[in-house]
Every structure is written in C-alpha cells, then in structure tokens.
Amino acid sequence: MKEKLLVGIGSKELLPESNLEDNLRMLKECGFESVIYSIKENDLKMQANRHVYFGAFFKAAKNAGIAISQIHFKYDEEIKECNDYIESLHNALHICNTLKCPFLVIDPIQLKDSVQEKEINLKIYRSLTPVAKKYDIKICLINTIKCAGGYHQHAIQGACADAAEAVWYIDTLNVEAGEEIFGFCLDTGCANVTARDMERFIITLGSRLKCVHISDNNGISDDHLMPYTQTLGQVDWQGFIAGLNRIGYEGALTFDVSRSIHTFPEEVRPHAMKVIAAVGKCMRKSIEAES
C-alpha cells in the first residue's frame, strides 16, 4: 500500500556527493521519509554518465529507507533555445524513471507577454506527454513569482501564481493527453508573498494537487524559511492544513527550506532538521485528524 503524506525535504543542497548514503541516513534519523531531488539544466549537461550517477543515488536512498517523492527541474537563467530546453526536460524524465520517482516538477517559463508565455509553456509541456505516459510519470506545474524590479526587488505574481490559471494549464494539457499526465505542485512561500488565500488555492486545485513545497517567509521576500518561525506575515498554516484535508491530499509533505538550514552553523543543522521533520509530522497528524 502506498504510504501517504510522507514527510520530506529538498536534498540537493543538503547532500554533498561524498558519503551520500550516510547523509541520506542522517536525514532518516532526523525524521524524514522522503526527499525532493532538484536538478538544474547545467547539472544534466555536466553529468555525462548520468544513469550510473542517478542509479547510485536511487540505491543509496533505498538503502537508507528514503523515498524520492519528486524531482524538481529548474532552468538555469534564460532559455536561449526552446528545443535544447525540451531535450533537457526529456533527460529529466529519464532520470525520474531511473530514480523510480512518480513526479517531475517543472517551473513554467515566464515571459512579459502572457499570450506568448502560455503558447510556449503549452508547447514545452505537450512535448513531454509521450515520454511521461511511457514511464507513468506525472508532470507538475508549480506557482512562481517574479521580480518587479526596483531597489527592494518586490516579488510579484509569476506564471501559475493564480489557481485558476494553473487549473486551465493542467486541464488543457490532460484533455489533449487523453489521460491525467499533468498535476500541480504548490509552493507555499511563493503563494504567501503573492498574498494568495492558501485554503482557497488548494481547494480550487483539488485533486490536481500532487506535491507541495513547504516553506515560510515574512510575506515580503521568498526566504524559504522554516515554518512557524515568523511572527509577521507567516504562511496561513491553518488554511494550508484545512485545504489539504478538504481535498483528501495524499502526496508528500516536502519542505523546501535549504536556505534556512544553511543559515544555522553546520553542527546545529541536524537539530534544525529535526524541528522541521517534527513540524511535518504535526502537519500530517492535523491533516489526517481533520479527515
């Protein structure tokens, strides 16, 4: 039986390649049950023998008893050539298959022209449908922010920041695919800095919500902080939990807080991670209790 609501954490920044298995065990000891594996476009280019490399990661995670709940693919800076980018995403799907990971999270591209943005995003996501079908992998779009510029670099809504827009993308792509290939990953930090109503956002997405990236902030900058550490502007965690309960969410509860962890002195970090895992278990208990 598939385990529900596995508590997880972003792995890439926390796990130097040396002693991978020991580090994964450390995450397990801290209370985590799953990890997100983040890949950037350049990582793929640099990793010549990637099947061997990611095969080793899969084995180490399996030995440590840690599930790989999702892969998060991020483009590096500016996409110069759309076809090259699509090729990178295909490679990410292959890696997903190697890691036996059910979800690939892909940030939508952001353009100033919203019509063009939609066209290009649809083209990119559509191109992935056959391979995703073949491997039985779900592709998740994610809500984003962009910078309004100026001295304070104020964060404003990016692609898929609105639940209705996200629903439109997912439903359009799934109808075209003829089956449920596309879903959504909610980034709580991005939703908070763009002042979204967390509970309503989740309910609008409904069963389309497959993964979550959990982090907190002060409502102004996307700081990727530990939940429940802010007194001003923190994420509406009560609404988050109520929303997940209402839609019967069963995916992983994954914390995307690497920046916060790196703020702590190195020897204190495992203790910070134990707090995060404990928060995840509290969230799971509350989501299940409300059912």
Place this chain on the structure above:
Amino acid sequence: MVSGIREMKRLPVGIQTAGWFDEKDPAKSFRFARECGFESVDYNIDTIIRIGRDEAGNSYSFMDKTDEDLLQYYEPFKAAAEVNNIKISQIHAHYPTYVVGDEERNAYHIKVMERILFVSRFLECPAVVIHPTKTPDRGQEREINLTMCRNMIPAALKYNVMICIENSLKRINKNVVQAIWTDVEEINWYIDTLNAEAGKEVFGFCLDTGHSHIVGRDVEMLIEDLGSRLKVLHIHDNNGTEDEHLIPYTQNPGNKGMGQIGWDGVIKALRKMNYEGALSFECARGVKLLPEGARREGMELISAIGRYFRKAIIEG
C-alpha cells in the same frame, strides 16, 4: 565579586522557564530541561509573583509568604534542579519595580525584591535581573532608577546576590526606540556609580541581545565596552523590527534593513571579554510559535545552538 557566578560550570547552556515550566511539577520540568540538553535555567519568578491590591489598598503577592513557607515551596524545586544537575543561573524579577507617584507600591516592590533575593540565595542563584523604570523626563528617570537600585543594595549585600540591570525598549508612535540602559556609557555609569556606593560589586549587566538588535546597536561592540560588567545574558533573535524573542538563526540574514543578529560577532566579543556566565536563551515565543508536537525539538535546537556558542567561545 558578590555572587557565585565563577563557581558555576563555565558557560552553562540555559533557557528561561516562562512558557514551558510547570511550577506545580518541578521534578518533571527540570527533567525535561535536562533531556532537552540544558544545564541552567533563567527562573521567571515574575510569572508567579502576581502583585495585586486588596480592598484596603494594600499590595499583596505570592512573595508575602513567611521565610518558612517560601523555603517549603522552593525545597522540591531546588531538589529537582539538583537531581537533574541544572543550575539556576539567574532569576527574572517582576516588573515594573517602581511606579511613579505610588510610594505604597514602591515600598512593596522593594519588599518583594528582598524576598526574591532571599529565594535566590536559597536556590544558590547568583543574579537577579531587573528592568528599569521609564519616564519621559530623563532627569527624573535617572533619580528614580538610582533610588530604586539603591534601595535594593542592603538585601543584595545580605543575601550575597548580584542585581543585573537589563537594557530595555520603549515605543513612540508604535515604533520601538531606545530607552534607559540602551547605551553602554549610561549602563557603565549606573553600574560603576551604584557599586561605588555599595562598596562592593553588587550590580552587573544583563545583555538582552534582541533588545540591542532592534534599536540598531552593534551587539559585538556593546559586549566589548561592557567588559566585566556583563554578568548574564538574554539570548534571542528578531527580524530587527519587532521584539519577537525568536530562536537564533531562524530569520533571513540577507533581508535588507531587517535580518538576524550577527551571531559571529556576539561569539567573538564574548570570547574576547572572557565571558564565563550562563548562555541563557530567552526564546519562549520562538518555541511557542511551533506546533505543540514540535516544541521539544525546538528546545533541543536551542540547546544545540548554546553548545555551539560555548564551543566557539572557548575554542575560537
């Protein structure tokens, strides 16, 4: 030196009792503190004193108990602390300790302080922390605070317990601004003046890191300028705009105009000044923000930060 600070283990890692300590079950509470990794506590006696006034207008509080009754109350408390190898590094007195124009209440405050110092002696606690009295008139403010402190000298000498004055804040138009005992020249003047009058080192300083940060003071420089007057600490963090009492390192250090305290500088200065007192955290709010099921881990995180501080202070 009046107190027994130097008799304690160097740099014990401590936590305030407010927010988690069950006064009715000290055995369980001290065991919990030890299990979380703490070696000392800052006893928030202020949370149980509860000063009121009866129908005749006379003040009353928990501290009206006789010596025997107080000792009876604190015997299990002391025993539980000893069993768990926890020191009472400091006691937080009630506040305010002075009310302008209310001499009946002020005489009572001094009586309560005498009782707190009596309890401190019994608990082998070397320091009691007090807040200042704030008034708009700086001349009056100085006189009031000097009088208030002077009135505490006899009991401090009698019980051989140090009184530590703490840096504070006030609000103007809802903004947090500096208050008395914010700047080091003023702090040092008070401590040196009062100690000269007492003829002994009766007064020291309690540095509240959060209060300094929020009024834009360089905490590292402040520690260096305080020198050996610094006896105890209230360690906590904030985002630079509100006195949040958060766990260190939980804010984003990169936020413009906000950010967290420069902990590396604090460590460096404590090392340079050969600070030996408790590393006592005043992060009750930071722990309480967490869901109940994660608060133990929150406490363990604080003690781990304390041990890191100690190691960095001792080893550099």
